[in-house]
Amino acid sequence: MGFIYLAGANLLLTTVASVLCVCFAPTAAGPGIPEIKAYLNGVDTPNMFGATTMIVKIIGSIGAVSAGLDLGKEGPLVHIGSCIASLLGQGGPDNHRIKWRWLRYFNNDRDRRDLITCGAASGVCAAFRAPVGGVLFALEEVATWWRSALLWRTFFSTAIVVMVLRTFIEICNAGGCGLFGKGGLIMFDVSTVTVTYHMMDIIPVVVIGIIGGVLGSLYNFFLHKILRLYNLINQKGKVHKLLLSLSVSLFTSACLYGLPFLVECTPCDSSLAESVCPTNEGSGNFKQFNCPDGHYNDLATLLLATNDDAVRNIFSTTTSAEYHPISLLIFFALYCILGLFTFGIAVPTGLFLPIILMGSAYGRMLGIAMKSYTNIDQGLFAVLGAASLMAGSMRMTVSLCVIFLELTNNLLLLPITMIVLLIAKTVGDSFNPSIYEIILHLKGLPFLDAHPEPWMRNLTVGELADAKLPVVTLRGIETVERIVEVLRNTTHNGFPVIDDGVVPPVGLAVGATEVHGLILRAHLVHVLKKKWFQREKRRTEEWEVREKFTWVELAEREGKIEEVAVTSEEMEMYVDLHPLTNTTPYTVMESMSVAKAMVLFRQLGLRHLLIVPKYEAAGVS
């Protein structure tokens, strides 16, 4: 009967989350962090930061977390933060934008990127109550371009988040929030135990790091396989997606309910206060479950609690005898399986908490195994295990270090956390790329790395350009027909503008051509929409352009060629492209290696790069 209630409630919540994700916003499924990373690298995923996505993500995440699935709310919160930032920056959802004047200042790529970075940082801050960790996560993992200004902007956002959090905590501590009444700014406080360690403790620390790195990269490997399998299933249609989610939910419920029956009850430690053990409600550390009075079921303590409480219970210090190794092993194995199979389903999923749960179980097991050798508390072993698995899978260092510091409030643990993280990252890096890179690759999102590949050194940009689609050029004064044709038949977003028949300087033959610059597709569409045509082939004056176009309009990057209607009479007319051309695009010579051009492209955050022939670049000043 209990099982039917549990499974039924979980199935219902999963259904809500999954239906929303499948039907209304497929982009809301998954953590969203890889897409944000790709966006900040220059690749926009459609419908990623819309209002629908945000609402589905919020409700879906609540549903999925409450359904007891093995997933976290951290990734979704990062995505929600970015959505909020993006929506605030553009003044509301796409079709109901507020048109305030000052909002226009945010209407450019750089500020949108900055806002989304701040949103991501705020998300991490809200998820872990870790303001500095949030800033560092945004900088180390999410952002592609760093600037000092970005640093203190993200810092400012997380400061605001933490103030709001503090206010809510204060209101809740007064007792107005029911279940949320407890807890302070530190989620998994382990500061009560004094860390004492010595030179020889370096060995268990190194062991944790190495095993964590291996486990993390194994996790990445298997997750890759399973996500590929899921991709095949999900391609079959919406019903398959939904069924997949529901079967995972059912399996989770069955395991959570059934497994605690396998372990034996443990009598309560008499040195603890009577009221502490055992409990059956709320967030207690010792769950009675099926045991007689005065006994507790240690696996139920871990499984029949919210994920946050499970972490808190497994991190709990000075309780070295609480968990049997068998229970921890069952817990670890279960969460490995659940973590692998839950991540790919069509609900908002976060990676952090499943990995923390897995890692803490493994760390605590290791702590029990090494009990005779070291006197580091088993709760701290769990913390270190979680850190090592995170670093082994996600390959972050500084940000994880600060997040763990802010989660656990134990500064004395910092040196060993650093060593564990570095070892786990190094070990993991020698096997496979980080989990986010794997997901990016699976989603088919191109990502421009900071370092050029070795083959790029042996190829010139000229050779690369020859192998690719031909570049389409426009003349300075072009017919409408040609512009429409070019826009309809290509998907390029920028076109070089060439003037021919200019009077050349000494040394050049008559008839040489000149690069005037680069014109954007969006501006060409603007020209067609505004019908800025002229009958004769002449260059326009500056005031004519000023009259017709404002900078606010030109900053708008939307508009599609399909929406433009041009009559056949207008097709014969001319457009002067000169005033709308960017006359100084960045250029490279055709003999430059792809590696150097790529560094230029990525460091400056370019979208277009002109390749000019070497022979004509003749004089030098």
Add this chain to the structure above:
Amino acid sequence: MGFIYLAGANLLLTTVASVLCVCFAPTAAGPGIPEIKAYLNGVDTPNMFGATTMIVKIIGSIGAVSAGLDLGKEGPLVHIGSCIASLLGQGGPDNHRIKWRWLRYFNNDRDRRDLITCGAASGVCAAFRAPVGGVLFALEEVATWWRSALLWRTFFSTAIVVMVLRTFIEICNAGGCGLFGKGGLIMFDVSTVTVTYHMMDIIPVVVIGIIGGVLGSLYNFFLHKILRLYNLINQKGKVHKLLLSLSVSLFTSACLYGLPFLVECTPCDSSLAESVCPTNEGSGNFKQFNCPDGHYNDLATLLLATNDDAVRNIFSTTTSAEYHPISLLIFFALYCILGLFTFGIAVPTGLFLPIILMGSAYGRMLGIAMKSYTNIDQGLFAVLGAASLMAGSMRMTVSLCVIFLELTNNLLLLPITMIVLLIAKTVGDSFNPSIYEIILHLKGLPFLDAHPEPWMRNLTVGELADAKLPVVTLRGIETVERIVEVLRNTTHNGFPVIDDGVVPPVGLAVGATEVHGLILRAHLVHVLKKKWFQREKRRTEEWEVREKFTWVELAEREGKIEEVAVTSEEMEMYVDLHPLTNTTPYTVMESMSVAKAMVLFRQLGLRHLLIVPKYEAAGVS
């Protein structure tokens, strides 16, 4: 008698520090951080990272700190860290380098920059025992170019530093280090007091931030004035420099000894243990000085202690009645004066500790003034005051936040520290630039900011190049005479190489010239040194070059034209510059704005940028 001993010892120590700095290594004076910042930005100060500088800095810093001067060891430690990194990277001092093969891999600008960044991070880590703070300081304040790889490299260095620190602390806790026996990884621990604050406490926090920002920018303003005055004095010669240091030392000793006599003795708080109050030795919180038994002199507690102990005493929590406002006011005024006049003298000086001392005194005074209004502990007020003055003067945010977190080990203080830092930085930024920028400017070190100045938008690089010194070009096959002449008469480090009379492609007149690329001064000197001349004007084969030059030699950037002797017969011969030319330098068109070119220059960390005329950049692929 006591005064003569104190002043004599202090004068002696100052003399040692100052003589070393004045006679052996003038670059060792001051904090060294601005020069490191400039180096990482691309401007090398001569003799900055040499072995002499390092030794003088170590001994000088020990002397200056022991002399009781109002300066810190933090800046010097950062410089020492960078020196060690630089020396390790190049295999020892300039004239006794180890020539190991693998050391050659570090022999390039990028790795040298990375090493120096790691050294700076390790310095901060060693100074404050703040590993994460060190990483962030290096990234936020010191480094110009950030990369993910740099992040975890600095993190790795600070992890090693913290391990070494831990080991020493463990050895010392066993009692083998005399005075250094005490203290753990956290320098100014205030975690004993539980922080409780409410919505209304936001007002004192904002007040601290605003006043801190104003005071910080005032400090910057006056320091600028005094450093200009000192520059005038120091220009007069070595004796003047020495006398200046000695008079500051004498004044400091007089104040430290004399001022405690001005205040009244305070009876010890009977609620404290008998052994705590009063003491006269070691690092106690209550100094007896001239008082009867059972009484202590609160100003002597602050003045007659090492600077570290003074900070610890003024940060001490739950001792709200310990300091009289009058004593704090005297302390604050004294350290304002000392801080301003000590910084510019010719000894290794650090900025952090003087500012922390000033700030904590001001914070504690504010705490006393607001006692009736808030229940935040006065020790925490001192911490916040120190943070606000640091942010008001140095304008850092995230790194200061983490450094203060790691110094004080009070995570619950984090939200208000963040707000204080942000407010102080914002207020300070509205008055004047940060202290490091002021020092950079005073030292005449050019610094390339991330943001272009507004005037740069209205100027093209072509116009700028016309206004500057003419560029000297070389031909692809050049006479030795011309190369020697060019190297002797110019100070340029790179020369464009032009080929004339090439067979041009269609569309260009015969006789057009072609840019072959850019050759470095160092490579020209190599050619002259190796006498790689030929009698006839011909292009060389690849094997001829391979035979003569190895890549290790070409990576060496040293060698002066003055060391090269060329006979008059050789002067007539030719050199083929083609094989040693970088054929794909980064280029910009002459019509590009200086702002865009500067972004390119700085983002890619370039040293040379070719400007090509627009007309000839004709075709586009």
